[in-house]
Amino acid sequence: MEITSDSALIPCRINANTLLFAQWKTELLYIAARKRRFRRIRNGGIDHPHARVIPIIFDRLESLQYKIRAEPAREPLDLILMTRDNFLSLALTEHFFKYQRTHVCATLDEAEKLLNRSPQPRMLIDLDGVNVAAIDVLNTIRQWQKTWPQLNVMQFTACRCMNVVMLIDAASDFPVVERRQRMPELHNALVQKQHVQRLVLTQKFAPAAPLSSREWNILLAVAKGESLKSIARSxxxxYHYVVYTLGRVAARVGLKNNKELIHLLNRLTCPLAGKE
Known part of the structure; x- marks a missing residue:
């Protein structure tokens, strides 16, 4: 009977240990690869800010998952608030419209992009809280009214000058609300219907008749600084037709003559924010 020495078994033991180590290392690498793939899918794909390794190739299923996560379905908005006044936006979004999907924006372009959604949300415009000339805001509102006849817009302004308020009210069919009210009164004005809001707005003055397209275009030309003769030619x-039109609009908004109307239009060419 032959006796095998321990020196002969050493190479076999080394080969077996090497094989087990290789299998164990392969399993660890496979598990690590699966974990990296899982984290990449869970974190939203290759554009995730915490991803350190960007895979060059990934399968079609991962590509579809990335597109779904990168472009989630947008829920329709309930309200668009256009203002730069943080206090007003906080009061409206946290108290009056707390349970509605509200988007606060500060520019007309951003608001118009949101209005292109269907269904169209309700819109509140703070004329005193935007860095845009009031005449430009009113002109944009008139265009929106033609594009979306069912649009629901409310305009906020500090009613310091009732002539300005009456001109704003006549520029469109949308109601104007005094922004310097107590919370209960403001809440009542926001939930009432448009014709009731107009009665609340005017208080002592009857609402002015809406301005026609030609009347508004003449007012825009005067606000831009064009002379009455050049307006008549365009x-x-x-010439007397333009003078008569201005006089008719001035009387409609409670002014005495055309000179006061021109001064009023000059005021509207600047943002109303901070004006007394």
Whole structure:
């Protein structure tokens, strides 16, 4: 009977240990690869800010999952608030419209992009809280009214000058609300219907009749600083027609003459924020 020495068994033991180590290392690498793939899918794909390794190739299923996560379905908005006044936006979003999907924006372009959604949300415009000329805001509102006849817009302004308020009210069919009210009164004004809001707005003055397209275009030209003669030539009308139109609009908004109307239009060419 032959006796095998321990020196002969050493190479076999080394080969077996090497094989077990290789299998164990392969399993660890496979598990690590699966964990990295799981983290990449869970974190939203290759553009996740915490991803350190960007895979060059990934399968179609991962690509579809990335597109779904990167472009989630947008829920329709209930309210658009256009203002730069943080106090007003906080009061409206946290108290009056706390349970509604509200988006606060500060520019007309951003608001118009949101209005293109369907269904169209309700919109509140703070004329005193935007860095845009009031005449430009009113002109944009008139265009929106033609594009979206069912649009629901409310305009906030500090009613310091009732002539300004009456002109704003006549520029469109949308109601104007005094922004310097107590919370209960402001809440009542926001939930009432448009014709009731107009009665609350005017208080002592009857609402002015809406301005026609030609009347508004003449007012825009005057606000831009054009002379009455050049306005008459551009519209193909005699000079006295432009003078008569301005006088009719001035009387409609409670002014005495055309000179006061021109001064009023000059005020509207600047943002109303901070104006007394």
């Amino acid at each position: 519209f193909g009308k005699p």
